[in-house]
Amino acid sequence: MKTDILAFGAHPDDTELGCSGTLAALVQQGQKVVVADLTRGEMGSRGTPENRLEEAQTAAEILGLNDRVNIGLPDTELQNVRELQLPIIECVRTYRPHICILPAPTDRHPDHGHAAALLIDAIFYSGLIKIETRDKAGKNQKPHRPSHVLHYMQDQPFEPDFVFDITDTLEIKEKAIKAFKSQFNVADPGDEPETYISDPSFFEALRARAKHFGHLGGFGYGEGFLYANKPFPLTSLDFLMDTSPKR
Numbered sequence: 001m002k003t004d005i006l007a008f009g010a011h012p013d014d015t016e017l018g019c020s021g022t023l024a025a026l027v028q029q030g031q032k033v034v035v036a037d038l039t040r041g042e043m044g045s046r047g048t049p050e051n052r053l054e055e056a057q058t059a060a061e062i063l064g065l066n067d068r069v070n071i072g073l074p075d076t077e078l079q080n081v082r083e084l085q086l087p088i089i090e091c092v093r094t095y096r097p098h099i100c101i102l103p104a105p106t107d108r109h110p111d112h113g114h115a116a117a118l119l120i121d122a123i124f125y126s127g128l129i130k131i132e133t134r135d136k137a138g139k140n141q142k143p144h145r146p147s148h149v150l151h152y153m154q155d156q157p158f159e160p161d162f163v164f165d166i167t168d169t170l171e172i173k174e175k176a177i178k179a180f181k182s183q184f185n186v187a188d189p190g191d192e193p194e195t196y197i198s199d200p201s202f203f204e205a206l207r208a209r210a211k212h213f214g215h216l217g218g219f220g221y222g223e224g225f226l227y228a229n230k231p232f233p234l235t236s237l238d239f240l241m242d243t244s245p246k247r
Helices: 014-028 049-063 082-095 110-125 170-178 202-217
Strands: 005-009 033-039 067-073 099-102 148-152 162-165 222-227
Touching: 005 014, 005 082, 005 110, 014 033, 014 049, 014 099, 014 148, 014 162, 014 170, 014 222, 033 049, 033 082, 033 110, 049 067, 049 170, 067 082, 082 110, 099 110, 110 148, 162 202, 170 202, 202 222
Parallel strands: 005 033, 005 099, 033 067, 099 148
Antiparallel strands: 148 222, 162 222
């Protein structure tokens, strides 16, 4: 399956929080977009792994993703070792993306930074012919390395290399996040602990951040990204001709 965009999250809901406005916009533009969650989020304070999987599929439908998979790595135990690299390599070779979008290089939750380091190496190794993997049918997979790798912003802000306009998809992003009803917008926490993301007021902070980075990019709302493979390669300036930011 040749895919345009393959976005990874350490946990279900990471891509929704960090880059789903962008993913929704790319889907609307006709791009093939897939999300791969590394873990089931089984160590989270709220919800169950089964709930998280169901919520992730609901969010995928809201965003219009071409596919969503869960790789099933152990939550809170992500390490950059070959045992955990191989299923990621299999995923990259299955979907053969042109662009991969990854968690933030460092962040409040250790899993985010650990996931980024694991993914960076696995993505590079997916292009090596002597690392052998097989697809679900048992056939040898061909090497594949995406042309571009990006990092989305998570809890801790960073100075982005570019900002993507999500003015027209902000409401889709918020709806996709709310699909994770065990985690967000919880008016009554019940028997499970309250968290800073379960409070309904968390969405005020999310929208404020989108407004801030939208302002920096010259849009109504935006999401910021780092470009991992610096410098940025160009053969034309067409992408600049496509935008007229208000600054």
